[in-house]
Amino acid sequence: MSEDPIEVFLQPIQLDYDYTAGVSASRFLRAIEQGKLLGQRCPVDGRVYFPSRGSCPQHAVPFADDGAVELPDRGTIVTYSIVRVPSENIPLELPYITVQVLLDGADTVLMHVLDGDLDTVRMGLRVEAVWKPKEEWTTSLANILYFRPLDEPDADYDSYKEHI
Amino acid sequence: MRDVAVVGFAQSDSMRRETDRNEVEILIPVMQELRKKTGLTNDQVDFVCSGSSDYLAGQSFAFIAGLDAVGAWPPICESHLEMDGAWALYEAWVKIQMGYADLALVYGFGKPSMGDLPLTMALQLDPYTTMPLWPDAISIAAIQARLCQEGGTLSAEEMAERAVRDRGNAKSNPYAQVKGDFSVDGILADPYIANPLRKHDCSPISDGASVMIIASAEKAREFQDRPAFIRGFEHICEPMDFGVRDLTSSKSTEIAAEKAGVRADKIDVAELSAPFTHQEILVERALGLDESTNINPSGGALAGNPIMAVGLTRIGEAAARIWDGSADRAVAHATSGPCLQQNLVCLMEGN
Structure with missing residues (x-):
């Protein structure tokens, strides 16, 4: 038996969960399985939250069941970052661009990746979603592979300045 | 001290x-109900404090979603504890004592049904010597029992009596989970689940949430004709190592009760959140309670144990009996850690 003092030991920890997404997130996930992007309208000020959550985080009121809003799969880049460091859970070739997309009609932004030119990516760039083949759709935002630029003039700064 | x-x-x-809602969606209607009952609006709240467990x-950081139920714009002053809401209440109370706030909103919430609670609880044990054995929470409590x-500290009959009393009391509590008429003989005929603990000696696993408002005396009467004034509020923690503790008494409850002044006068109502029958007996003794006190009129933790909210709920249940005039002096208890490691005592009076 070794006389060396024990300085390090490994203690693997695993806990298993039967995770519940929740009523509101489930509604969102069921919709995206059908290729629909579902937001939720605040009954107080009418802002549209995407993805939908259980309640309005500003007014602390539950979203009404009839407050679901279907959004288009196109929008505006409100901010972006060029990633040059690998990350375990993002299997993309470096460098790539992460973007925050404000879908048309939404008031909160969606974080995703852009298949675009590193030199010309910019705030205000108009983009659209590129989806996986329909037969691969699941209850996941990963149904959208990435966003790509639209051949449209940039959005006016005033149209998204509240959402940066 | 401020009142x-x-x-x-x-x-x-x-x-x-709870099969459909997530833990924030469990919290949201409770927060709504509190606002409706009291007329509370966010501009009245100086401080928000919560207890839950990732x-x-x-x-990780699951507790932040809980703020969706609060409304955090315009910006609020907020804090979170990885502890029962009773400790969040303690932090809010200190904040008011220090003059940084006059009114605070406090909540606790948890959804243990998503995981394996007795095993999850192993993570609060000593990470080098005890936790790697993954002892489940019920087996640990059974060693104590x-x-x-x-050692002759208590008997199986006395433990069963607590289950009979609490589940019987819980019949009048619409929020309770395990309630009904049971008998000591019936319970003692049940098989062990971790010798000497039977199923009835254990609190249930419960999903749930609770929400509370505390306020300085000046603001308190806007909400209640007979506010439940906090006259003593203490929490004491014992060492992590089981070997250095006396597991057959609850020394930390005893010290907390002494410092809070529990024994100074008669206690009308006590609400205890001990999750096992033998622990309830230890807590009763540490608080110095006898037959003159109505113990666990709500059923206590043995009738419903929404972990991370259960301690705060005991304080709320005790306070409600001061509001309605059925008690003048009430004590509530909350616990944390294995085998009653850390205990909180909140003494409230109507005058």
């Missing part, structure tokens, strides 16, 4: 398994 009182409270049902949620029984 500070519990003035508002709401709770969810204690539920064995280990129960299975997600065994020490108590073999």
